Amino acid sequence: xxxxxxxxxxxxxxxxxxxxxxxxxxxxxxxxxxxxxxxxxxxxxxxxxxxxxxxxxxxxxxxxxxxxxxxxxxxxxxxxxxxxxxxxxxxxxxxxxxxxxxxxxxxxxxxxxxxxxxxxxxxxxxxxxxxxxxxxxxxxxxxxxxxxxxxxxxxxxxxxxxxxxxxxxxxxxxxxxxxxxxxxxxxxxxxxxxxxxxxxxxxxxxxxxxxxxxxxxxxxxxxxxxxxxxxxxxxxxxxxxxxxxxxxxxxxxxxxxxxxxxxxxxxxxxxxxxxxxxxxxxxxxxxxxxxxxxxxxxxxxxxxxxxxxxxxxxxxxxxxxxxxxxxxxxxxxxxxxxxxxxxxxxxxxxxxxxxxxxxxxxxxxxxxxxxxxxxxxxxxxxxxxxxxxxxxxxxxxxxxxxxxxxxxxxxxxxxxxxxxxxxxxxxxxxxxxxxxxxxx
Amino acid sequence: xxxxxxxxxxxxxxxxxxxxxxxxxxxxxxxxxxxxxxxxxxxxxxxxxxxxxxxxxxxxxxxxxxxxxxxxxxxxxxxxxxxxxxxxxxxxxxxxxxxxxxxxxxxxxxxxxxxxxxxxxxxxxxxxxxxxxxxxxxxxxxxxxxxxxxxxxxxxxxxxxxxxxxxxxxxxxxxxxxxxxxxxxxxxxxxxxxxxxxxxxxxxxxxxxxxxxxxxxxxxxxxxxxxxxxxxxxxxxxxxxxxxxxxxxxxxxxxxxxxxxxxxxxxxxxxxxxxxxxxxxxxxxxxxxxxxxxxxxxxxxxxxxxxxxxxxxxxxxxxxxxxxxxxxxxxxxxxxxxxxxxxxxxxxxxxxxxxxxxxxxxxxxxxxxxxxxxxxxxxxxxxxxxxxxxxxxxxxxxxxxxxxxxxxxxxxxxxxxxxxxxxxxxxxxxxxxxxxxxxx
Numbered sequence: 001x002x003x004x005x006x007x008x009x010x011x012x013x014x015x016x017x018x019x020x021x022x023x024x025x026x027x028x029x030x031x032x033x034x035x036x037x038x039x040x041x042x043x044x045x046x047x048x049x050x051x052x053x054x055x056x057x058x059x060x061x062x063x064x065x066x067x068x069x070x071x072x073x074x075x076x077x078x079x080x081x082x083x084x085x086x087x088x089x090x091x092x093x094x095x096x097x098x099x100x101x102x103x104x105x106x107x108x109x110x111x112x113x114x115x116x117x118x119x120x121x122x123x124x125x126x127x128x129x130x131x132x133x134x135x136x137x138x139x140x141x142x143x144x145x146x147x148x149x150x151x152x153x154x155x156x157x158x159x160x161x162x163x164x165x166x167x168x169x170x171x172x173x174x175x176x177x178x179x180x181x182x183x184x185x186x187x188x189x190x191x192x193x194x195x196x197x198x199x200x201x202x203x204x205x206x207x208x209x210x211x212x213x214x215x216x217x218x219x220x221x222x223x224x225x226x227x228x229x230x231x232x233x234x235x236x237x238x239x240x241x242x243x244x245x246x247x248x249x250x251x252x253x254x255x256x257x258x259x260x261x262x263x264x265x266x267x268x269x270x271x272x273x274x275x276x277x278x279x280x281x282x283x284x285x286x287x288x289x290x291x292x293x294x295x296x297x298x299x300x301x302x303x304x305x306x307x308x309x310x311x312x313x314x315x316x317x318x319x320x321x322x323x324x325x326x327x328x329x330x331x332x333x334x335x336x337x338x339x340x341x342x343x344x345x346x347x348x349x350x351x352x353x354x355x356x357x358x359x360x361x362x363x364x365x366x367x368x369x370x371x372x373x374x375x376x377x378x379x380x381x382x383x384x385x386x387x388x389x390x391x392x393x394x395x396x397x398x399x400x401x402x403x404x405x406x407x408x409x410x411x412x413x414x415x416x417x418x419x420x421x422x423x424x425x426x427x428x429x430x431x432x433x434x435x436x437x438x439x440x
Numbered sequence: 441x442x443x444x445x446x447x448x449x450x451x452x453x454x455x456x457x458x459x460x461x462x463x464x465x466x467x468x469x470x471x472x473x474x475x476x477x478x479x480x481x482x483x484x485x486x487x488x489x490x491x492x493x494x495x496x497x498x499x500x501x502x503x504x505x506x507x508x509x510x511x512x513x514x515x516x517x518x519x520x521x522x523x524x525x526x527x528x529x530x531x532x533x534x535x536x537x538x539x540x541x542x543x544x545x546x547x548x549x550x551x552x553x554x555x556x557x558x559x560x561x562x563x564x565x566x567x568x569x570x571x572x573x574x575x576x577x578x579x580x581x582x583x584x585x586x587x588x589x590x591x592x593x594x595x596x597x598x599x600x601x602x603x604x605x606x607x608x609x610x611x612x613x614x615x616x617x618x619x620x621x622x623x624x625x626x627x628x629x630x631x632x633x634x635x636x637x638x639x640x641x642x643x644x645x646x647x648x649x650x651x652x653x654x655x656x657x658x659x660x661x662x663x664x665x666x667x668x669x670x671x672x673x674x675x676x677x678x679x680x681x682x683x684x685x686x687x688x689x690x691x692x693x694x695x696x697x698x699x700x701x702x703x704x705x706x707x708x709x710x711x712x713x714x715x716x717x718x719x720x721x722x723x724x725x726x727x728x729x730x731x732x733x734x735x736x737x738x739x740x741x742x743x744x745x746x747x748x749x750x751x752x753x754x755x756x757x758x759x760x761x762x763x764x765x766x767x768x769x770x771x772x773x774x775x776x777x778x779x780x781x782x783x784x785x786x787x788x789x790x791x792x793x794x795x796x797x798x799x800x801x802x803x804x805x806x807x808x809x810x811x812x813x814x815x816x817x818x819x820x821x822x823x824x825x826x827x828x829x830x831x832x833x834x835x836x837x838x839x840x841x842x843x844x845x846x847x848x849x850x851x852x853x854x855x856x857x858x859x860x861x862x863x864x865x866x867x868x869x870x871x872x873x874x875x876x877x878x879x880x
Binding site for chain 1: 775
């Protein structure tokens with residue numbers, strides 16, 4: 001690393017001092033000598049912007065004199081600004097001001113990046129500073145740097161991630177204990193894995209923001225949160241999980257970013273978040289509790305997987321501090337990290353254009369010709385059936401049968417239309433469960 | 441990225457055109473537009489140094505005019521030199537000459553880095569060029585960049601890797617089919633997973649070079665191949681694998697890099713390659729066939745795992761091309777990647793100082809007091825026993841018993857001395873199997 005004449009400390013400003021922020025502050029202080037050696041200059045925390053300065057933070061071990069409510073002033077006197085406030089404002093305004101004042105920015109703010117990343121990238125470019133955000137997706141797992149840099153010479157075809165620990169915890173409990181959705185959420189809340197209002201997690205908003213970030217990096221295309229088809233897990237029932245189990249599958253909430261050839265043969269990008277069955281033999285199936293993992297399929301590299309903790313103070317701080325060292329090294333040795341790369345500018349496909357597979361469980365009347373009618377409904381929509389299993393069920397009232405169908409790959413529009421057509425068939429008493437299937 | 445006035449192509453020279461080299465050449469050509477867009481300037485292959493220019497390489501699709509036997513001349517007229525010859529010389533001389541002529545270097549040469557990395561780093565520093573080598577360890581898996589950069593703000597405690605595909609294939613076959621070592625090696629050779637002379641792989645030389653590289657990066661300490669304690673898998677028997685299976689474990693050849701507190705309380709680094717039992721519940725246990733995976737335990741990040749293909753033309757080329765893009769971006773936008781970091785300069789512990797656990801299987805005489813004598817031998821060496829299982833065995837001659845012992849953690853010296861003492865006990869007929877145990 002090229003040294004600069006100056007050995008003055010690089011000034012680090014911290015915006016936010018919650019669970020993550022206090023980990024960042026503590027680790028920066030405790031390992032000060034390591035940071036100085038790794039960067040080539042010491043890092044000095046010059047201030048920590050908080051909303052409530054009077055709150056007792058003595059447990060964090062942070063010098064209380066560092067706390068300030070003047071975030072706007074703080075960002076003007078730093079070389080590196082770490083933003084861990086979250087949300088759109090005031091985070092965006094503070095980041096833009098920091099960059100305008102010449103600071104490089106490290107942020108964990110997935111919501112802001114998914115909503116308005118290009119504005120931040122443009123500001124970083126204009127002011128010739130760095131914008132790093134490894135912690136925004138999958139916490140401690142080094143993932144964005146591999147996508148932005150390690151795989152920069154490859155052609156990424158698909159990214160499938162378990163990127164939300166709360167929903168993975170809930171689905172894992174449903175799988176291992178047979179619990180229903182509400183009970184599993186209550187367990188997750190009791191253990192601190194889910195918020196009192198779990199909407200952002202269970203309805204897939206958090207995962208959708210991360211999917212947008214992953215797709216942007218993987219496909220060199222601008223993808224924002226509004227491009228992401230989003231379905232949460234609140235409609236996943238114990239019956240769905242049991243149906244998956246019978247198929248030797250497990251239900252996971254997946255963030256899926258895929259490059260596919262559209263109907264005109266030109267490539268497009270499908271970005272979606274939804275629950276799906278994956279085979280228990282798939283590497284992602286073994287991701288338990290609140291862990292995260294991301295599976296990447298690239299043309300030359302083949303299949304890769306990255307696994308680790310997706311949240312928590314210290315794990316998230318690890319990712320943030322790796323970025324802090326990177327941008328600090330650039331301050332010392334020159335250069336900048338890669339900026340936004342959108343040259344491919346691929347069209348974003350609708351959910352209807354996405355290629356998926358369905359698992360359907362139907363209650364049907366047990367009469368001759370039922371299977372023929374059901375099979376015809378699939379054929380009418382150009383959907384091929386991979387497996388079908390019929391079972392007679394004795395219950396109260398008329399004798400019925402259950403029919404479990406797994407399709408081959410088709411457009412989601414064709415599959416969805418097939419389900420509508422099946423539901424309208426007089427021989428179909430009810431569509432018990434519909435779920436997409438991922439993984440070979 | 442800051443553009444430079446020049447839009448002339450960056451000149452890439454390739455040293456070697458075997459399986460990996462021809463993949464690199466083909467991908468650089470096929471995806472020329474992508475590389476130009478991602479780097480900000482086109483990349484042009486200006487020459488490929490080969491030993492036998494007359495060989496038919498038409499299948500590679502590479503322009504035959506690019507081949508040259510004048511490697512020494514080629515490296516003087518390139519911006520980026522990719523070295524995939526392997527071995528110490530002429531690779532080292534060519535790399536040093538390339539750097540002296542101002543080129544950045546991307547190499548996959550684990551043997552050279554493990555033997556003489558500091559010389560290469562010093563040359564890169566002196567000539568202010570980049571030295572990147574992601575492909576040297578674990579092929580396509582982004583691993584060195586995460587260690588060098590993503591975890592640069594964390595404190596890595598342990599790295600455990602399956603970094604040699606050949607030995608993993610052999611051990612996997614022994615586990616799944618019950619085959620002996622020789623049969624499994626023959627299978628691996630038939631499928632191209634093992635060389636005709638498999639020594640470098642099965643005796644752990646390849647893994648030891650990779651362990652040295654991993655330990656250097658993880659612990660900011662200079663570790664060379666000669667520091668690595670190395671045991672191969674040629675002494676692993678079907679009985680060892682069966683013993684592991686009985687413990688619900690699997691035998692893997694592991695590259696282990698660990699920061700431990702020595703007897704004086706000061707931290708030191710243990711770097712070793714040896715076969716070990718790991719529990720089937722450990723993430724590394726599920727790594728099948730010739731795949732690679734590396735498990736990292738860091739103070740803040742916690743447990744991480746990286747999984748993918750460790751060898752092969754295209755996977756290795758993916759890692760090389762990611763590095764090519766990185767060093768090319770530096771040519772365009774300024775700056776350099778991180779150089780050698782050895783500030784921590786931790787002492788390298790001997791194998792005797794390493795903390796390990798042993799699994800022992802003993803044949804003993806079935807007499808009163810045998811267990812007491814065996815237990816006393818452990819106690820005399822300060823080794824605690826975690827589990828012991830005794831089983832009477834009826835066979836020809838005197839009735840005997842088998843004793844399976846798993847120890848708690850102790851120094852390898854104490855454990856090794858215990859084994860010697862046990863072997864010398866009159867009541868012990870033979871030490872049937874000794875193997876270290878890793879993973880909780």
